[in-house]
Amino acid sequence: MPSRIVAKKLEKRFGHIHAVRGIDLEVPAGQVLGFLGPNGAGKSTTMRMITGFLEPTSGSVELEGINLADDPIAAKRTFGYLPEGAPAYPDMTVEEFLGFIAHARGFRGADAKSRVERAIGRVNLQGVRKQAFETLSKGYKRRTGLAQALLHDPGILILDEPTDGLDPNQKFEVRELIKELGGDRAVVLSTHILEEVEAVCTRAIVINKGQIVFDGTPSDMDGRAPREVTKNRMDHVFRMITTGDVAAQAGGRR
C-alpha cells in the first residue's frame, strides 16, 4: 500500500533565509510520526507545506496519491489539520464553529449535525458547546481544534503542537486520543516534549536547520544515548543531535 503522505525534496526559502533544505518524508497508514526539533528548525514550515498553506520553493507533496500542487482542493479533503495555537473564530460558539467546518467539508443537514455531535463527543466538548470560542480555556480551545481536525474522519492527521499549553491531565487525555486515532491513520505531530514521543509515536524524526538529522523509532533514539546517562535519555540525544558540540563530545553521528 502506498504511503498516505509522500513529500519529496521539500525546500522553502523566505527571502535569503533557507528555512527548509530538502526534506523527504513518507508516512504510511498506522504510523504516528513525532516531529521534533529546536524552535525555528523548520517544523511548522514543513507542516505548512504539507497542508498547502505555504507553497514549497521546490519539491512536491502527495496526499493519498493526490498531488497537492495539481489539485489542492481535492488534496485538502484528505487530511485534518490542527494549526499551531489551534486558531478558531473568537465569536463563534464551539457548535457553530464545528458546523461551519462540517459544511466546509461538504456535509449537509442531518449529516453535518451528526458529524458535529460525533466530534464533540470524541473530545468531550459537551459542557462548552454553546460557549464562544474566545471564552474557552486553553485546554478546551485545543480540543475544539482537534474536533475540527477529526470531524470528517480523515485518513491523515497533521497536528502542530497538539498538547502545547495543556495541564498534565489534559496532556494525558490528548495523548490517549492520539494513540486511539493512530490505528489506521497516518498521523504527524510536532512537539517539544520528548516523553510524548515515547508515549504515543511509532516513529521519530528530528529536524535541525531545515534538515532531517534523525529518523527512527523512539527506542532507536533512546538507544543513542551513552550508557552512563540514566535520566532524560531522549533529551540527551536531542541535544547531541541538534547542537554540534555535545554531539562531538559524545561521539554521536552527524
Next chain:
Amino acid sequence: MSAPALTAAQRTAVVFRREFRSYFQTPLAAVFLVIFLFLAGLFTFNIGGFFERNQADLRPFFQFNPWLYVFLVPAVSMRLWAEERRTGTIELIMTLPFGVADLVIGKFLAAWAFTTLALTLTFPLWITVSWLGNPDHGTIFVAYLASALLGGAFLAVGSFLSALTKNQVIAFVLCAVACFVLLLAGFPAVIDFLRAAQAPAGFIEGLASTSALTHYESMMRGVIDLRDVLYFLLVIAAFLTINIFAIDWKKSD
C-alpha cells in the same frame, strides 16, 4: 471521506454564510446599521434640505451617500482579511478544501450583502417621498442601484487593502483614503482647479472618467448607462483579482 466534493459555487456559499453571520455575532452589525441610518437621515433632512427643496425626489439622500461610504465602508471591509490574519484563522481556512477565489468572493459578497442591507433599510425615505409627492420611481430605483454598486466597489478596494495588513486600523485608514481619492478625482472643485491650472483637457476628462463619483452621479440622475454599470463591475473584478494575489503573497507574514 464520505462527503461529496463541493462545487465552486457551493464552497463560496459556505464562506458567504459564515462571514455574513459573523456580522451579527458582534455588536458591529447593530452599531453600523444605526449609525448609517442616523447619518443618512441627518444628511438628507438637515444638511440636504429635503423639505426646504420642496421637490419630490431623494437627491439630498443620494448626494451625500458616497461621502458616508468613505468612512463607513472601511469599517466593514477592514476586518475581512486583517482579522483572519490576526487570529490565525487564515491558516485554518486556507487548509480547508477551499480555493483562494472561493474565500475572496465569498467574503466580499457577504460584506456587500451587509452594506446593501443597510442601504435597503433606508426605504422609509422612499415611502415618505412617495407619500408627500409624486416622485419618479425609476430614478430612485436606479439611484439605489448606483449606491449599491458604489458600496460594492469601495468594499472590493477595502477587501484588497485589508489583505495587506494584520492591523485593522491601518486597513481602515488605507481604505478611507483610497475611496476618498476615487471620489475626489471627479469632484467638481478638483476638476475646476485642474482647468484653471491649464491641465490638458484629455487628462482632465480621463481622470474624471476613472472617478467613481462621475459614474455614480450620472446614474443618480436616473440614467442607466451600461458604461457606468460596467465601470463599477470592473472595479470590483479588478480589486478582487489583485486581492487573490495579495493573499497568496502575504498570507504567512
